[in-house]
Amino acid sequence: MTTPAFSIVIPTFNRSDLFPYAVKSILRQSLQDFEIIVSDNYSEDDTAEVSKQFTDPRVRYVRTPRHFVIADAWEFARRHATGRLIMMLSDDDALLGGALARFYKESQRYGADFLFCRPATYRDYSFLGAERNSVHCPAFTGISRLVDVDEFIRPLFLFRHKFDMHPSAFMFAREIADIVERRTGRFFWTNGVEYSAWPIAATFTKRMAYIDAPLVILGRTAKSWGTNIALCNPGKERIKAFTDDVDHRRNHAPLNNFTMCNLIAEGMLTAKDLFPKEFEAYEFDEAHYLRRTMAELRNRKRIGVDVSAEIEELLRYAAKYPSLIEEFTTKEPRNENPVRQQLLSGVANKMGARTLQHWLERRRQVREIRKGNVSCGFQVAGEDFGFDNILDCAEFLTRILNGSSVDALMPADCPSGNDHDFRPRHSVGSNA
Numbered sequence: 001m002t003t004p005a006f007s008i009v010i011p012t013f014n015r016s017d018l019f020p021y022a023v024k025s026i027l028r029q030s031l032q033d034f035e036i037i038v039s040d041n042y043s044e045d046d047t048a049e050v051s052k053q054f055t056d057p058r059v060r061y062v063r064t065p066r067h068f069v070i071a072d073a074w075e076f077a078r079r080h081a082t083g084r085l086i087m088m089l090s091d092d093d094a095l096l097g098g099a100l101a102r103f104y105k106e107s108q109r110y111g112a113d114f115l116f117c118r119p120a121t122y123r124d125y126s127f128l129g130a131e132r133n134s135v136h137c138p139a140f141t142g143i144s145r146l147v148d149v150d151e152f153i154r155p156l157f158l159f160r161h162k163f164d165m166h167p168s169a170f171m172f173a174r175e176i177a178d179i180v181e182r183r184t185g186r187f188f189w190t191n192g193v194e195y196s197a198w199p200i201a202a203t204f205t206k207r208m209a210y211i212d213a214p215l216v217i218l219g220r221t222a223k224s225w226g227t228n229i230a231l232c233n234p235g236k237e238r239i240k241a242f243t244d245d246v247d248h249r250r251n252h253a254p255l256n257n258f259t260m261c262n263l264i265a266e267g268m269l270t271a272k273d274l275f276p277k278e279f280e281a282y283e284f285d286e287a288h289y290l291r292r293t294m295a296e297l298r299n300r301k302r303i304g305v306d307v308s309a310e311i312e313e314l315l316r317y318a319a320k321y322p323s324l325i326e327e328f329t330t331k332e333p334r335n336e337n338p339v340r341q342q343l344l345s346g347v348a349n350k351m352g353a354r355t356l357q358h359w360l361e362r363r364r365q366v367r368e369i370r371k372g373n374v375s376c377g378f379q380v381a382g383e384d385f386g387f388d389n390i391l392d393c394a395e396f397l398t399r400i401l402n403g404s405s406v407d408a409l410m411p412a413d414c415p416s417g418n419d420h421d422f423r424p425r426h427s428v429g430s431n432a
Helices: 019-027 047-051 070-078 099-110 149-157 174-184 193-204 225-231 236-244 260-274 286-302 308-320 322-329 338-343 347-351 353-371 390-401
Strands: 006-012 034-040 059-063 085-088 114-117 120-123 134-137 144-146 170-173 208-211 216-220 378-381
Touching (some): 006 099, 019 390, 034 047, 085 174, 099 114, 099 208, 120 390, 149 193, 170 174, 170 193, 174 193, 193 260, 216 225, 216 390, 260 286, 286 308, 286 322, 353 378
Antiparallel strands (some): 085 170, 120 134, 144 208
């Protein structure tokens, strides 16, 4: 049996409405040398039945013997991969059309066995917040380059990481995972799987390559863990349901909460504990970790989440840093925006300041995209460009980043204007 170039592994649980988009985005790839593993973490919905729609022999469905916590479910899924390079694609995410071809090209160009890119983000109609059915494409250059291990790991321990660490943006050689498993018994360890696995993989990579282009879209939905825990307030019961489904043990993190900061801390400190020699040079910046955690908790508080217990725990722990206690106990600054205050008068009173600001910004960005200015980044609504799900959004981004004309992208009922081409300075397939 021929070993595929890529194994795209999709861990999923009770998301039969989402994972098919991820699968279809892979089947649409220009490079077809892959296998797809849909790994069902003992779902209670119709995931097993829905997976039968995919008759392509490269798509395999596997199911855990019982419901696992996140790290165990991902480890179970990974072990079914046979490809040379593995991507753990979240079930609410999608690949742009030329993503695998670009990853393959850069792996060959650099001899890289650990690669990652800069992802875009799509908020679907179920997103619990503003900007439903919109895509955010970050600023990008389109270039690729080698990354030094120290450049990747050190900022993580300082809590000032340089790169987006989302699992869907990464490719790692199966050989790296096998080495780690032989030494420790497994590859994925913590709830924030990426914050232990990626630093560990970086220490064993032969060459690490970064592609500064959005090859992957991260989905933000009502079912997404990060959306509910970090971005929105879905209500106490919903938050409890998400946190009940993960491992509650904290073996290394100073605090015992479910902030993204704590997921990061637990992951990195676990990596350091497993491989003390490899991570000897990296010291965890605990003070900055506490500072970032407080900022995250205050943000959750602003949107109505009760984080009083978490803040009390943080203040007790931070008592050994008098300067931090002083900083944390001062009155929170009010972020008054003079532009927003201006908009609250006149026409803004009719539309709402936030609505008017978003409308003006969206109109500006649509005009910029029509001029071909895409590498500077943008956020636009699907209603402006005719997409209403992550798969169609992926097709839209694929075409826009490869220079499709405005008439091919604008919906039929949208004014066409001048027929400019979308010409980013560096397209998705560019290396220059």
